[in-house]
Amino acid sequence: MHVHALDRFEARDSALHRSDPRLKIVLTLAVALSNAALPDGSWLAMGCMQALLVLAALAGGLRPWYAVVRSAVALPFMLAATTVAFVTPGVPVAQIALGPWVLTPTVEGLERLASIVLRALLSVQVAILLTATTRVPDLLHALGHLGVPSALVSVVGLMVRYLTVLVDEAQRLMRGTQSRSAAGPDGTGGSVFWRARVAGSMVGQLFLRSYERSERVHQAMLARGMDGRHLTLYGHVVRRRDHALAIIAIVGLIAVHIIARAIPIR
Amino acid sequence: MPRPETMLLHIPDGFLSVGVALACWVLMVLVQGLASRRALDVQLGGRAPLLGIMAAFIFAAQMINFPVAGGTSGHLLGGTLAAIVLGPWPAMLAMAAVIGTQAVLFQDGGILALGANILNMGVATVAIGFGVYRPFAGASRPIRLGAAAVGAWLSVVASAALTAIQLAVSGTVAFALVMPAMVGVHTLIGVGEALITVAALSFILSTRPDLIDATAGAGGRMWSAVGLGVALIAAALSPFASADPDGLERVAEDLGFEGLATSAPFAVLGDYLIPGIEDPALATILAGVLGMTVVLGLAIGASRLWRREPAPG
Numbered sequence: 001m002h003v004h005a006l007d008r009f010e011a012r013d014s015a016l017h018r019s020d021p022r023l024k025i026v027l028t029l030a031v032a033l034s035n036a037a038l039p040d041g042s043w044l045a046m047g048c049m050q051a052l053l054v055l056a057a058l059a060g061g062l063r064p065w066y067a068v069v070r071s072a073v074a075l076p077f078m079l080a081a082t083t084v085a086f087v088t089p090g091v092p093v094a095q096i097a098l099g100p101w102v103l104t105p106t107v108e109g110l111e112r113l114a115s116i117v118l119r120a121l122l123s124v125q126v127a128i129l130l131t132a133t134t135r136v137p138d139l140l141h142a143l144g145h146l147g148v149p150s151a152l153v154s155v156v157g158l159m160v161r162y163l164t165v166l167v168d169e170a171q172r173l174m175r176g177t178q179s180r181s182a183a184g185p186d187g188t189g190g191s192v193f194w195r196a197r198v199a200g201s202m203v204g205q206l207f208l209r210s211y212e213r214s215e216r217v218h219q220a221m222l223a224r225g226m227d228g229r230h231l232t233l234y235g236h237v238v239r240r241r242d243h244a245l246a247i248i249a250i251v252g253l254i255a256v257h258i259i260a261r262a263i264p265i266r
Numbered sequence: 267m268p269r270p271e272t273m274l275l276h277i278p279d280g281f282l283s284v285g286v287a288l289a290c291w292v293l294m295v296l297v298q299g300l301a302s303r304r305a306l307d308v309q310l311g312g313r314a315p316l317l318g319i320m321a322a323f324i325f326a327a328q329m330i331n332f333p334v335a336g337g338t339s340g341h342l343l344g345g346t347l348a349a350i351v352l353g354p355w356p357a358m359l360a361m362a363a364v365i366g367t368q369a370v371l372f373q374d375g376g377i378l379a380l381g382a383n384i385l386n387m388g389v390a391t392v393a394i395g396f397g398v399y400r401p402f403a404g405a406s407r408p409i410r411l412g413a414a415a416v417g418a419w420l421s422v423v424a425s426a427a428l429t430a431i432q433l434a435v436s437g438t439v440a441f442a443l444v445m446p447a448m449v450g451v452h453t454l455i456g457v458g459e460a461l462i463t464v465a466a467l468s469f470i471l472s473t474r475p476d477l478i479d480a481t482a483g484a485g486g487r488m489w490s491a492v493g494l495g496v497a498l499i500a501a502a503l504s505p506f507a508s509a510d511p512d513g514l515e516r517v518a519e520d521l522g523f524e525g526l527a528t529s530a531p532f533a534v535l536g537d538y539l540i541p542g543i544e545d546p547a548l549a550t551i552l553a554g555v556l557g558m559t560v561v562l563g564l565a566i567g568a569s570r571l572w573r574r575e576p577a578p579g
Contacts, residue, residue: 028377029377029378032279032376032377032378033284033378035279035280035378036279036280036282036283036284036287036378037284070373071373073372073373073374077276077277077278077281078278081281081438081439083439083440083443083444084437084438084439084440086440087440087443116280116281116438117280118280119279119280120278120279120280120281120376121280122280123278123279123280123376123377123378124278124279124373124376126377127369127370127373127376127377128373130370131370131371136371139370149298149299149302149303151302151305151359152298152302152359152362152363154318155317155318155321155359155360155363156318156321156363156366156367157318158317158318158319158321158322159318159319159321159322159325159360159363159364159367160322160367160371161318161322162318162319162322163322163325163326163367165322166319166322166323166325166326167325167326167329169326170326170327170329170330171329173330174329174330192332192334192340193461195332195333195340196332196340196458196461196462196465197461197465198332198465199330199331199332199340199461199462199465200461200462200463200464200465200466200468200469201465201466201469202330203327203330203342203347203462203465203466203469204465204466204467204468204469204470204473205469206323206326206327206330207323207327207347207351207466207470208470208473208474210319210320210322210323210326211316211319211320211323211474211477213319214316214318214319214320215316217319218316
């Protein structure tokens with residue numbers, strides 16, 4: 001796994017890259033919260049929220065639709081919500097005969113489904129923008145300042161550092177297994193239990209390799225005076241542009257909610 | 267990094283109501299605060315590198331899978347394995363690190379939903395898996411492995427049940443349909459989890475038994491009580507646990523999902539009696555299971571189509 005799989009854009013320079021990571025984390029949470037609180041069917045407010053996110057992408061030096069396109073990662077889960085289209089009582093739209101039963105989507109149900117999906121897509125985009133405009137060490141440093149237990153912060157920091165190393169290790173194990181194993185016409189061999197045992201042994205093997213690596217890393221860190229904290233070269237100072245960003249974001253979110261509640265939905 | 271099956275447990279934002287999401291966040295923060303205090307030696311002894319790399323191990327281990335049949339694969343969520351090899355409190359921290367990183371860096375699961383996701387996949391799985399394993403930690407090898415298998419299976423099923431409950435309380439899904447479907451699908455996924463957990467433990471017990479024995483006595487009986495308690499609650503909420511066909515309706519009524527649960531049969535099934543089954547409640551449950559099997563089949567199929575492109579380079 002290439003190291004840039006994680007941070008293709010975070011090392012760039014833009015207005016959003018330069019703002020305080022603590023502020024960006026708080027704003028990310030605020031936007032996620034605000035999205036969750038948008039009422040069903042407030043299409044105009046959701047459109048305004050999307051416009052704000054496109055502006056944020058531009059402020060982050062990204063393509064305007066960068067986060068929109070990548071938000072498709074959340075789509076598969078949305079099929080679980082399709083049930084609301086049929087179980088919400090309301091005006092029936094159509095009758096879909098499916099084997100022994102008839103599915104009756106209602107206007108209210110479809111509206112609720114669309115609202116859930118749009119809220120989910122809007123919220124995914126904030127996380128995408130946060131990671132695309134913030135370096136991981138800065139993110140961790142800011143989490144520490146925001147009250148996340150230092151043990152958890154250093155665990156996350158070291159985890160992210162060794163993620164690519166261990167994913168590579170896992171891929172080497174899988175490649176080795178594949179090259180040693182003959183496969184039948186359906187692409188598999190042996191019984192399911194045998195295959196499960198092979199996979200489990202790989203997990204065990206990966207654990208031992210990781211554990212022994214962690215002991216070496218630990219000793220190397222102790223030898224160099226590491227105390228588990230992650231330091232950053234970029235000091236976190238709240239500047240005037242951070243105040244401006246905070247004010248713009250808060251005014252924007254309030255405006256979205258006023259639109260959502262003031263303008264009649266139907 | 268494709269992990270299509272686990273996506274069913276990674277709730278994105280927008281699916282939980284504000285109240286449910288915040289309640290889960292508060293609970294998660296309390297538990298993780300306790301975990302980071304209990305795992306104090308992580309800080310004082312400077313053992314953070316060990317735990318950080320172990321968290322990365324869990325992340326990487328979730329990628330290892332084995333083909334089952336028909337394009338589906340068995341894979342690992344890892345809560346039980348982590349609890350047994352790391353001890354329960356450090357395992358909770360490691361799982362929180364894994365799930366948090368998946369949410370923030372890979373957008374696998376939402377940020378507002380992170381509280382719920384960590385509770386379901388990183389706290390409940392560890393508590394249940396270790397709770398079931400702990401009383402047998404000093405027993406012979408086959409009994410230990412058996413306990414780990416039961417713990418791993420139960421932890422995944424309970425995690426799915428919790429996810430379904432949170433979604434239903436948020437009014438995002440129909441409880442009567444999604445609860446049996448999530449529990450049903452994860453009854454099978456849990457078998458994969460149990461098989462991999464047992465094989466991995468058996469491998470580690472053969473090569474480095476000292477690593478597992480070091481954590482075996484962690485926490486005494488408290489963990490057995492906690493784990494079995496959570497498992498019992500989850501089981502009591504599961505409609506499958508009840509031999510009474512009205513169990514689902516009763517649970518729904520008790521928990522105040524009445525509206526959702528009872529509106530389901532009328533809206534979904536214009537003519538909801540499955541031929542040959544007289545009891546309407548049973549017919550509803552069966553129809554729900556059938557319907558959601560189709561929807562979840564589609565979900566898994568679609569998530570395969572949508573699986574992310576391999577990382578560049």
